[in-house]
Amino acid sequence: MSETTQKILRHDWTKEELIAIYNKPLLTLVFEAAALHREWHNAEEVQMSTLLSVKTGGCPEDCSYCGQAARYHTDIQVQALLPTETVISHAKKAKAHGSSRFCMAAAWREVRDNRDFDRIIDMVKGVNALGMEVCCTLGMLTETQAQRLQEAGLYAYNHNLDTSAEYYDEIISTRTFDNRINTIQHVRNAGITVCSGGIIGLGESTADRIAMLRTLANMEKHPESVPINALARVKGTPLENNPKVDTWDMVRMIATARIAMPASMVRLSAGRTEMTTMEQAWCFMAGANSIFTGEREKLLVTPNPGISEDLDMLATLGLKPMMCS
Template sequence: MNKHIELRHDWTTEELFTIYHKPLMELVFEAATIHRKWHKADEVQLSTLLSVKTGGCPEDCSYCGQAARYHTDIQVQALLPTQTVLAHAKRAKEAGASRFCMAAAWREVRDNRDFDRIIDMVKGVNDLGLEVCCTLGMLTEGQAKRLYEAGLYAYNHNLDTSEDYYDEIISTRTFDNRIQTIANVRKAGITVCSGGIIGLGESNKDRISMLHTLATMDTHPESVPINALARVKGTPLEDHSKVDIWEMVRMIATARIAMPASMVRLSAGRMEMTESEQAWCFLAGANSIFTGEAETLLVTPNPAMSDDLVMLARLGLKPMSR
């Protein structure tokens, strides 16, 4: 792996737009070449994502089945007991995961007993030797510092879409709120996990704008999830079309070229992808997937860990060790 190439933080939207629209084979070849210079091409990190508090969220994210205002079949679940979460983490590690992510359907972190319990969960998962990640909504500088001191490795806070399109998807917080939380995370010394979702009705220009925001940060996010909209019945976006696989491949390849050192995560939407389609995503530079024992990604269907291990073996890939 050649990591002596200087990372760029001065990409223009025009440059990224040109990359995104290259002939597909040329684009994938370039992304695959860069991927091999920065990463072990035969390794894929298995990350387990557990919803530790589900549903009842006051936000109005139009893609999310956990918003309290939408009529979905998702059952509200209070914050799980710490020992239950640690048992999930232990099983995830035994199954091959090297990263364990905990998600709570909160608008923002509040300084209360629930946050104290999250701190205990972070400490416990860290003690298991896993990369521990949380996504808990907005948080302050002080809260980020507490998480860092507990051993948090990464914090996920997706941009979701471009700044210009953001208000079409969410009205209960602003794009700047997301940028501020990412800044608080970075200042605390926690690695950043931030990406977005395609299939929300956005344009290619919006997709490039979102990547541009990430790729021009002073430090690129160490983790960049690329999600295909997982349509949830009862949400405003339930009737949107399935994302075309080549759009996913183009997004992953562009992210890989612009942010070569980052982990590019093939995230939501895999349930509707064939094994061959996922293989194209790995070739284009994705080197992480979310998997788990419950066959869900938060509240949407996801392939089983056993199926993922079979797929990786068939493709000549192996789980990344920490």
């Protein structure tokens, strides 16, 4: 990328600018986002990413949307940390099915320096050896822990903001918004790429959605990966009765993220099981260029389309999986 192109990236967005973008007439917004998407990315490629829960449930946090919180009565089964060999086997299958990114998630509040973390390090090394982008989401971590992950070959670390700083306390009380910002900074300082986005449908306002995007877009370096999630309403959680997220709200969020952070991968994440192929096509047109897929038809612990269904969708839309570099 040339020095001239780099100057297109902005880190000084105002709330008013982003709200104006979000509220543009829908077809105008999608057209502008699609045009920008084509300047920065191959619009015919979609990165297929696989997300595997390597340790499920029993989390001490109180995130209102999460079925893995120990305090909520859900039907999600607690699962100890998977054997390293099992995880590598899943990664090999994911690569064979077209995934170029493999993400491992553990339902921890924070990383602890113990044997479980040593096993995560081994998993990272094993997936990295397959030539895939390897990502982890393990909760809060220190800069020293981030450095260990980087040395093992970790490509990306996911730590979502979830929502705006202003609305954050309505959703989570067991950690602060600043805790999330600090972890992202530790990841950045260690030389690992950042994956950070949010969830819509938590009961937040449009202003909260924009504030979340503005926090990401005004970071000194944009997150290389920005997941946009629609709330998966898990029975037994405080948000189980929230209304389904409107598809056009997802399209507007994706388009606004694409315009504000044109170089980033914008990931159409949770919520796809409630979207038709046509609705997902609008999200791709608006600038999404990644989805999560997999053999288990799960996104962590919530339903997700399966690999064959996704490959059929991409073929219908004239899209193709992005290959491993």
